[in-house]
Every structure is written in structure tokens, then in C-alpha cells.
Amino acid sequence: MxxxxxxxxxxxxxxxxxxxxxxxxxxxxxxxxxxxxxxxxxxxxxxxxxxxxxxxxxxxxxxxxxxxxxxxxxxxxxxxxxxxxxxxxxxxxxxxxxxxxxxxxxxxxxxxxxxxxxxxxxxxxxxxxxxxxRTLIPWHSLLLRTIQLHLCVVYAVAGINKAFGTTWWTGEALWKAIMQPGYLPVIATELAKGIPTPWWVAAGWLVVLLELCYPVLIWLPRTRRLCLWATVALHTGIALAMGLHFFSALMILLNVVAFHYPYLPVNNQQTSTSPMVKPLRVSASGRETPAPADHADTNQSADA
Known part of the structure; x- marks a missing residue:
């Protein structure tokens, strides 16, 4: 294969x-x-x-x-x-x-x-x-990969669209999103007005970079968890600041379905690397005798 x-x-x-x-x-x-x-x-x-x-x-x-x-x-x-x-x-x-x-x-x-x-x-x-x-592993795997690639395309396109604009690099887009009338933001408007401009700029950069890097970071085992929970935090902020609760909840659901639950252990039982019962060894005389213990078991017996 x-x-x-x-x-x-x-x-x-x-x-x-x-x-x-x-x-x-x-x-x-x-x-x-x-x-x-x-x-x-x-x-x-x-x-x-x-x-x-x-x-x-x-x-x-x-x-x-x-x-x-x-x-x-x-x-x-x-x-x-x-x-x-x-x-x-x-x-x-x-x-x-x-x-x-x-x-x-x-x-x-x-x-x-x-x-x-x-x-x-x-x-x-x-x-x-x-x-x-779970017996249909090929079809199960193909569908999961389709969902994962779908999310990568969604975030890549969103990041590219934001990167070609100027308002996300200056923080203006985030400021307008929170100050725009019609939403019911959790944070007070007066509190948002007191946030320094560099913070808005940094937040805008983080959003753009997260969406652009999502299709790469989410596949690497060392960065998958960080990228996943950063994305969850992003959509939580969207829900709180812009009132898009159902959209944010749906994106969080798709992310944890695609990149969290599939990578959990299949069962909670840890498989031992050495058997609990030693296999029998057939001697030259035809008698079955226990196989010799490994080095770790010998040390354990000596310590005992």
C-alpha cells in the first residue's frame, strides 16, 4: 500500500x-x-x-x-x-x-x-x-480524512481572504466586529474602547496566522493539540464577542470530531509489553519446563 x-x-x-x-x-x-x-x-x-x-x-x-x-x-x-x-x-x-x-x-x-x-x-x-x-476501516478512514481536509480548506481560504485585506493586519476588523451595532457582546463597549491599539493589531495578526497555518500545524503530532485548542479559543471568542453562538459551536464540534476524538486511545487498557504467564519450553527429554525469566524479572527476584 x-x-x-x-x-x-x-x-x-x-x-x-x-x-x-x-x-x-x-x-x-x-x-x-x-x-x-x-x-x-x-x-x-x-x-x-x-x-x-x-x-x-x-x-x-x-x-x-x-x-x-x-x-x-x-x-x-x-x-x-x-x-x-x-x-x-x-x-x-x-x-x-x-x-x-x-x-x-x-x-x-x-x-x-x-x-x-x-x-x-x-x-x-x-x-x-x-x-x-469499525470493521469498515477503509471507508471510515476515507470519510474522516475528507472531513479533516474540508476543515483545512475552510481555514486556508478564510486566512487567505483575511491576508489580502488590510483591516486584519491593523486590527480594524476585530474592532469593527465588536463595536458593530446589532450584536450583543459580552464584554462592555467601554471596556473594549480602552484596549490599546497594539493589542488589536496583535489579535488580528494571530487570527490570520492561525488560519493560514492551520492546514499545516493540525497534522503535526507535536502541534496538533495546540492548534486545536487555539482554534477552539478563537471560536469561543467569536461567540462571546459577536454573538455567533451556533456557528462557533458548530466549528468547535467539527474540529473536535475531526482532530480530537479520532486520535484518542481505542481502549483505556494499557497492553503489557511482556506476557503475564511465561510460555513453556520443551526440553530435550520432552518435558515442558517454564522458560527462563527475562533480565527485568531476574532483577526483581533478586531485589525481593
Whole structure:
């Protein structure tokens, strides 16, 4: 097996990331849908803000037709599918149906869709095709590598876009993100105004460098953990400062699913390098006698 084949199909780490991905993405979508439910009909129902035929004419495709009755059924079905995945009730079928409903409802209307909706759709797709049994190691390994490479592309593109701009190098982008009206930042506005300019500049540089170096540092065993938890800290800061809680939680989930749980030990039991029972040795006379103890056992006996 060549090195690319081993990389794509030969990874046999912990498989616990599969149920964590399914339950995690379903829990996030459940929480998001519960918060959206009071305004669902206004955004996606029959009497939505934007006229459906005009929007379909503009974007060249039809939207999910929701009447006065179906606009109440769709969010309820969405919630029930999320609950089914969480409790393990036909999880694969529920994830597939949830993926279809998510695509038809949230991604058919680009006016109310943003990065969270698209990344959630990708996460649902990965959760739908993920194998449940560890015996399918080649397919399990290929899917995990796909998720890992997907994250590397996401951060690389984000870092390149930031690097070509000037506001991230000067710290202006971070300052505007926190001061922008419409968000509900945890840190007080007056406190943020008192932060010296060099700190904003340093924070902007750190964000750009982290995203640019992510596709390299996350693969190196010595820097993987540092890069992973730095990324988790980055998204935690985004959630606290900009109010993008679901987007940040989704990115944290994808990172720990891709680069934390697969590298955990398969079991908690440490395998001993020497057998507990010494093998028997057949002597020239045909009698079975215990094999001689190794050097470490001899020293232990002498100390005893």
C-alpha cells in the first residue's frame, strides 16, 4: 500500500467521533430551530417577508412551497427528526431526512442563509454516510480524512481572504466586529474602547496566522493539540464577542470530531509489553519446563 493509500484508507483510530458528530449536529440544529420557531412562518411560511415567486424568478429555482398548514408541520418535523437522532431512533434514516428537510427549508432561500446553514448541511451529509461499525476501516478512514481536509480548506481560504485585506493586519476588523451595532457582546463597549491599539493589531495578526497555518500545524503530532485548542479559543471568542453562538459551536464540534476524538486511545487498557504467564519450553527429554525469566524479572527476584 502506497503512502497516499495509507493516508486515505489506513487510519484505524477511535471511531467514537461518528456518534458524537450525529448527536452534536442534531443538538445544535434542535436548539437553533427552537429559537427560530416563533419567527419561522414570517421567514419561510406562506406570508413570508419576501414574495416566493419573485425570489424564485430572481435566483432561478423554486422555493419549498409552505402553505398555512405545512409551515407549522415543517418545523415540528425538523424538531422530531433532531430528537430521533439524539435518542438513537433509526439515526441514519433520521439524519438523511433531516438533511433533506434542512436543504429544502434553509438553503433554498439565500436571503436568510449564512455560513452556519451551509456548514450544518455538510455536517449532516457526513453524519448520514458515516459508517457505524469499525470493521469498515477503509471507508471510515476515507470519510474522516475528507472531513479533516474540508476543515483545512475552510481555514486556508478564510486566512487567505483575511491576508489580502488590510483591516486584519491593523486590527480594524476585530474592532469593527465588536463595536458593530446589532450584536450583543459580552464584554462592555467601554471596556473594549480602552484596549490599546497594539493589542488589536496583535489579535488580528494571530487570527490570520492561525488560519493560514492551520492546514499545516493540525497534522503535526507535536502541534496538533495546540492548534486545536487555539482554534477552539478563537471560536469561543467569536461567540462571546459577536454573538455567533451556533456557528462557533458548530466549528468547535467539527474540529473536535475531526482532530480530537479520532486520535484518542481505542481502549483505556494499557497492553503489557511482556506476557503475564511465561510460555513453556520443551526440553530435550520432552518435558515442558517454564522458560527462563527475562533480565527485568531476574532483577526483581533478586531485589525481593
Amino acid at each position: 502506497t503512502h497516499p493509500d495509507r493516508f486515505l484508507f489506513g487510519f484505524s483510530g477511535s471511531h467514537h467521533w461518528v456518534p458524537i458528530l450525529r448527536i452534536g449536529i442534531s443538538a445544535l440544529l434542535l436548539a437553533a430551530q427552537l429559537l427560530l420557531w416563533p419567527d419561522f412562518a414570517i421567514l419561510y411560511g406562506a406570508d413570508r417577508f419576501v414574495d416566493a415567486p419573485l425570489l424564485a424568478l430572481k435566483q432561478g429555482k423554486a422555493l419549498l412551497p409552505l402553505g398555512s398548514g405545512s409551515q407549522d408541520v415543517a418545523p415540528l418535523a425538523y424538531i422530531l427528526l433532531c430528537v430521533a437522532v439524539i435518542i438513537g431512533f433509526y439515526p441514519r434514516i433520521a439524519v438523511v431526512l433531516l438533511l433533506l428537510l434542512h436543504q429544502l427549508t434553509f438553503l433554498s432561500n439565500p436571503l436568510f442563509s449564512y455560513g452556519f446553514d451551509y456548514l450544518a448541511c455538510s455536517a449532516l451529509f457526513y453524519a448520514a454516510i458515516a459508517p457505524s461499525e
